[in-house]
Amino acid sequence: MSHDTIKRRDFLKLAGLGGAVFASGLSGWAQAVKSGAADEFYFVQLSDTHWGFNGPKVNPEAASTLKKAVAAVNGLEQKPDFVVFTGDLTHTTDDPKLRRARMAEFRDIVSELKIKDVRFMPGEHDASLDRGEAYQEFFGKLHYSFDHKGVHFIALDNVSDPGASLGEAQLKWLAQHLKQLGKDAPIVVLAHRPLFDLYPQWDWATRDGASAVELLMPHKNVTVFYGHIHQEHHHKTGHIAHHAAKSLIFPLPAPGSAPKRAPIPWDEAEPNKGIGFRSIEADAKGAQYKLAELPVPKG
Amino acid sequence: MRPLLSRRCAPAAICAALALAGLHASSAADEPVIRVTARKFEYDTPEIILKKGVPVTIELTSLDRVHGFNLPDFKTRADAIPGMVTRVRIVPDKAGTFAFFCDVFCGDGHEEMAGKIVVKD
Ligand SMILES: [Cu+2]
Numbered sequence: 203m204s205h206d207t208i209k210r211r212d213f214l215k216l217a218g219l220g221g222a223v224f225a226s227g228l229s230g231w232a233q234a235v236k237s238g239a240a241d242e243f244y245f246v247q248l249s250d251t252h253w254g255f256n257g258p259k260v261n262p263e264a265a266s267t268l269k270k271a272v273a274a275v276n277g278l279e280q281k282p283d284f285v286v287f288t289g290d291l292t293h294t295t296d297d298p299k300l301r302r303a304r305m306a307e308f309r310d311i312v313s314e315l316k317i318k319d320v321r322f323m324p325g326e327h328d329a330s331l332d333r334g335e336a337y338q339e340f341f342g343k344l345h346y347s348f349d350h351k352g353v354h355f356i357a358l359d360n361v362s363d364p365g366a367s368l369g370e371a372q373l374k375w376l377a378q379h380l381k382q383l384g385k386d387a388p389i390v391v392l393a394h395r396p397l398f399d400l401y402p403q404w405d406w407a408t409r410d411g412a413s414a415v416e417l418l419m420p421h422k423n424v425t426v427f428y429g430h431i432h433q434e435h436h437h438k439t440g441h442i443a444h445h446a447a448k449s450l451i452f453p454l455p456a457p458g459s460a461p462k463r464a465p466i467p468w469d470e471a472e473p474n475k476g477i478g479f480r481s482i483e484a485d486a487k488g489a490q491y492k493l494a495e496l497p498v499p500k501g
Numbered sequence: 502m503r504p505l506l507s508r509r510c511a512p513a514a515i516c517a518a519l520a521l522a523g524l525h526a527s528s529a530a531d532e533p534v535i536r537v538t539a540r541k542f543e544y545d546t547p548e549i550i551l552k553k554g555v556p557v558t559i560e561l562t563s564l565d566r567v568h569g570f571n572l573p574d575f576k577t578r579a580d581a582i583p584g585m586v587t588r589v590r591i592v593p594d595k596a597g598t599f600a601f602f603c604d605v606f607c608g609d610g611h612e613e614m615a616g617k618i619v620v621k622d
Contacts, residue, residue, distance in 0.1 A: 330606035
């Protein structure tokens with residue numbers, strides 16, 4: 203068991219992927235790693251793949267970036283326990299047939315992942331125009347929960363309503379759900395859009411996200427992983443940490459740093475700059491998470 | 502550029518200019534009204550110029566589908582719905598340039614659907 207732990211920690215260094223490591227949580231991590239407890243694991247977050255996107259100035263390799271990301275995950279020295287896609291699997295289209303074709307292609311490409319426990323979530327590009335109808339045909343429920351090695355995961359849907367609300371029904375579901383969990387239970391919330399007002403001027407918010415955060419507040423160990431903003435971002439609302447992941451199609455500027463929320467153009471000198479995915483080492487006992495940002499290898 | 506709003510538009514020429522810009526005086530409250538029509542993926546009035554301290558009513562509608570009108574700096578949002586007029590009152594109590602945008606996902610181009618309100622002293 204401790205050998206596994208060492209290997210897991212080494213993969214970040216050894217896989218030649220580098221990447222910054224961001225520790226979430228305060229103390230006890232080193233302790234937990236040494237003990238090599240069974241409630242340690244790691245998973246991979248991929249986000250905003252926008253399969254079907256076409257914009258040569260933004261990503262001339264759009265047809266292969268997702269495949270390279272799949273290969274990169276397959277190349278990780280240690281297999282993650284599972285992989286989660288936090289929305290915008292496909293790029294939007296008004297054509298319901300084309301939407302389904304993109305979803306089928308996306309599903310085919312990610313079926314090449316060696317790890318078979320793959321969780322999906324919708325983004326507005328997948329689900330807003332038909333309220334998640336096509337998405338559900340391909341990927342199942344819009345919101346759900348699951349347990350993994352002592353951590354309770356809750357995947358929220360703030361996109362199938364085109365107005366980016368969770369909605370009363372889902373908030374009620376969340377409230378009921380949380381009632382069954384102890385106040386100390388390690389909880390990971392997955393979402394596509396930020397649940398807090400990250401930058402409302404660019405619509406980086408969820409209309410009723412504050413209601414979800416309010417429901418989560420009494421729980422001591424809550425961490426949120428989300429996508430949508432196409433960049434790494436870390437924020438806290440009270441004791442709850444929110445971590446945005448990079449996109450796998452193009453980066454967006456830092457909140458408010460540009461006149462427009464427009465994609466950052468492709469850099470010939472540095473292909474794949476600003477895009478990538480993330481690994482998350484979880485220690486359920488201490489409800490701590492260690493994040494590593496991993497690039498998509500070029501070529 | 503759009504003409505500055507004024508509470509009155511006595512000379513006919515100015516009235517006409519305001520009408521062209523989608524402005525006319527509301528008879529009820531004597532407050533300026535600005536018509537904003539949304540469609541994929543733009544507003545027909547992407548730049549609205551207001552005068553600080555002069556409240557206005559925005560009359561929103563849409564030509565194709567539901568869009569949004571969100572003006573976070575004034576904590577204001579509304580839907581623009583085909584065949585309907587939605588009224589939003591804005592009290593421009595601060596000068597500056599403030600973005601508004603569509604916050605109802607409307608397709609490939611939604612993210613570019615935005616405009617600005619310029620409040621002049
Ligand atoms: Cu719109």
